[in-house]
Amino acid sequence: MAKKDRMIDRIRLGLLCRLGLCALIIGSCDSEQNSAGDEPPAQQELSADANIPDTIEITLADFYIGMPDILPAGDLTLRLASEGVEEHNLIFVAKDTEENVWETEGRLSPYEVRTVELNLPAGKYTAVCDFSGHETRGMFFEFAVHQ
Ligand SMILES: [Cu+2]
Secondary structure, X not given: OHHHHHHHHHHHHHHHHHHHHHHXXXXXXXXXXXXXXXXXXXXXXXXXXXXXXXXXXXXXXXXXXXXXXXXXXXXXXXXXXXXXOOOEOXXXXXXXXXXXXXXXXXXXXXXXXXXXXXXXXXXXXXXXXXHHXXXXXXXXXXXXXEO
């Protein structure tokens, strides 16, 4: 009986040691992965940013427009993401002249993602979805374009 207990104790001790060793190995692997893994993504982000300097994310939802309130002047790439079950469009209206300076070609389908390029001069604008009364339901957003 006592001999069997000692056997069990030895097995338990062996298991504990192996678990401890595993934890040490996993722990050291994790820290290696973290220290090695931190640097390449940062470099990738930098090079991606260099290639696409001005990609602006715009969300068209039921019923709001999510976008930055300041955009840089000049050539822009917009990534439009429709996130509602409704169709949406997007129109930029210059505040001083109340003219449409840009608009999407047709409406975005529900959940469509579309990348567009445009050039906006400095000024104040209102972004609007004018489909089916969406503007009055909240789909407008005032923003400025700065040099
Ligand atoms: Cu809309």
